[in-house]
Amino acid sequence: MDNLVTCKRCGSNACYEQKISEEVTTHLCMGCGFTTSTLMKEGSEPVKAALDTSPELYKDLMYKDSDGQIWFPSTLTVPTKGMVFVDGTNKNEWKWAAVRAIPLQEGDKKVADDQTHKMDMKNLKHYAERDFMDALEYIDFFALV
Numbered sequence: 247m248d249n250l251v252t253c254k255r256c257g258s259n260a261c262y263e264q265k266i267s268e269e270v271t272t273h274l275c276m277g278c279g280f281t282t283s284t285l286m287k288e289g290s291e292p293v294k295a296a297l298d299t300s301p302e303l304y305k306d307l308m309y310k311d312s313d314g315q316i317w318f319p320s321t322l323t324v325p326t327k328g329m330v331f332v333d334g335t336n337k338n339e340w341k342w343a344a345v346r347a348i349p350l351q352e353g354d355k356k357v358a359d360d361q362t363h364k365m366d367m368k369n370l371k372h373y374a375e376r377d378f379m380d381a382l383e384y385i386d387f388f389a390l391v
Contacts, residue, residue: 258276286315286318303336330344330385342374342381343371348366
């Protein structure tokens with residue numbers, strides 16, 4: 247079951263909650279752009295894996311809510327539309343970044359055989375911390391739903 251709930255990180259009423267199983271519920275807040283799940287507890291394997299593979303900025307922005315769940319900034323990629331991610335130098339100096347995808351041109355290297363688009367960093371646009379939905383709009387994310 248999916249519904250909107252109040253985000254335990256930012257207080258937004260645009261936090262998308264999805265029950266995956268009896269034990270697992272995920273949250274993606276469209277207000278702040280952070281995500282978590284009931285598996286994301288301090289010291290858990292999923293949190294350790296995220297810490298091992300995430301850029302330093304994502305680690306610095308990690309947030310622990312009142313239930314002990316760990317929230318990380320989202321990175322959303324839609325191969326034919328674009329990507330939204332965190333860009334900055336530290337937890338006090340960051341913004342959401344959005345880039346649009348463009349069709350591959352002849353001679354462009356493919357990462358996968360079925361790849362048709364690439365992220366065009368020339369159209370990079372930055373958004374304030376609370377403008378995650380605006381960044382998603384820039385890549386036409388909501389046209390998918």
